[in-house]
Amino acid sequence: MDLAAVDFQREEELEQLAVLFSGNQVPSGARPLAQAYAGHQFGNFTKLGDGRAILIGEHLTAAGKRVDIQLKGAGITPYSRGGDGRATRKAMLREYLISEAMHALGIPSSRSLAVVETGEQVWRQEKESGAILTRVMSSHLRxxxxxxxxxxxxxxxxxxxxxxxxxxxxxxxxxxxxxxxxxxxxxxxxxxxxxxxxxxxxxxxxxxxxxxxxxxxxxxxxxxxxxxxxxxxxxxxxxxxxxxxxxxxxxxxxxxxxxxxxxxxxxxxxxxxxxxxxxxxxxxxxxxxxxxxxxxxxxxxxxxxxxxxxxxxxxxxxxxxxx
Structure with missing residues (x-):
């Protein structure tokens, strides 16, 4: 077996996945959307919506379960309200780790499929590396x-x-x-x-x-x-x-x-x-x-x-x- 060829093929596959999970390529048949919703934040009612998340679509697993696949930190949406729609690498890695820990503890939770570094800088309290999280849930109905x-x-x-x-x-x-x-x-x-x-x-x-x-x-x-x-x-x-x-x-x-x-x-x-x-x-x-x-x-x-x-x-x- 040509190990060099295998390594190259693996690298190529990873690049393709990075393009997909960064939102630079929309899966065939998908119609991405930002969800509208409202809510009480600290007891006060306000009109809201996905300010930095894009729902790529629904997916049927091999077991026949329907799930939502969403990109978090993918950019501005109609509900960004002046925000940049981005997310930091630190925050997305944190969500990845905690959501997977919750799942391992037997607690119903969203799952984190991937974190992709965007190469862009995101300003919060200071300049940080940007990233996009691919989140999977039974649905984002709330x-x-x-x-x-x-x-x-x-x-x-x-x-x-x-x-x-x-x-x-x-x-x-x-x-x-x-x-x-x-x-x-x-x-x-x-x-x-x-x-x-x-x-x-x-x-x-x-x-x-x-x-x-x-x-x-x-x-x-x-x-x-x-x-x-x-x-x-x-x-x-x-x-x-x-x-x-x-x-x-x-x-x-x-x-x-x-x-x-x-x-x-x-x-x-x-x-x-x-x-x-x-x-x-x-x-x-x-x-x-x-x-x-x-x-x-x-x-x-x-x-x-x-x-x-x-x-x-x-x-x-x-x-x-x-x-």
Whole structure:
């Protein structure tokens, strides 16, 4: 075998991948777009959108799972709002490492497929090397997507979004009597499990705005985020979170707050009578603390048993079960 030829072929393949993952070549059949969405940032509602991300398209995996492939830091979009649409190499490598760590820890998360250095300089606090991250998610639908549809589109568009979301992420809800209310409950259950996972490993999201809350229950947007070094519920990890809104210990309550925002967006589809719709959603949301506490204690129990079994296996003691 000609090793020189193999090395050259490998280098050629890497160059082709770099062209693809840098956005300089659009895959055949793809129609890239920047998504529109709205959301509550630190409690204030604002119109948003992908300011530095381009959705390349959907992809069906070999297992038949549909995923979104997105380039982050690829340049200016219609939603950049004066920004440069770029990302730094340091930040993109950080997202790559943390998202893959979260996946390895068994926590639903976006995945990072590649980081490509652009060769351009990006100005933040100082001049840094630019890069583009290729991000993969079950989808980029978020609470803010529904907020956008509710505030800026008509009810038929909101209904179409609901139908699409159920078909893509919750097909078991296709034939329920109240799809909007059922979706709210399903998203609530996934968010409860997700935040319990965060507490399990000491993860602080840092920016739990409604635009960063995934409808499919995955962690994403690894900007200001960190893992606790020492336990302190008041720990924050965002330079602009001066009030501690998104502190580690506040994450369950913020998840419930964000779900209330989703409920508000879904109200016209829950019931034609707004009072009735509000009562149905309120009754469901009021059950959040009970469900969250049950899931949290179940997580604690698993951790305690897991640690006990590890110590037993190392010969520290024997476990005698009373049944």
């Amino acid at each position: 609470v803010g997507t529904f907020q956008y549809a509710r505030h800026f589109l008509d009810v038929s568009a909101l209904q179409a979004l609901l139908t699409y979301t159920i078909e893509r992420h919750y097909p078991e809800l296709r034939d329920v009597s109240n799809p909007a209310l059922a979706l709210l409950e399903a998203v609530m259950e996934r968010q409860i499990q997700l935040v319990v996972h965060w507490l399990r490993v000491g993860f602080i999201h840092g920016v739990m705005n409604t635009d960063n809350m995934s409808i499919c229950g995955e962690t994403f947007d690894y900007g200001p985020c960190a893992f606790l070094n020492t336990y302190d519920p008041a720990t924050v990890f965002s330079s602009i979170d001066s009030q501690g809104r998104y502190a580690f210990g506040n994450q369950p309550g913020i998840a419930q707050w964000n779900l209330a925002a989703l409920a508000g967006a879904l109200l016209p589809l829950v019931a034609t009578d707004e009072k009735q719709a509000t009562e149905l959603c309120t009754a469901l949301l009021n059950d959040f603390p009970r469900r969250f506490t049950a899931a949290q204690w179940e997580m604690y129990a698993h951790k305690m048993v897991s640690q006990a079994l590890k110590k037993r296996d190392k010969g520290f003691f024997k476990i005698s079960w009373p049944f």
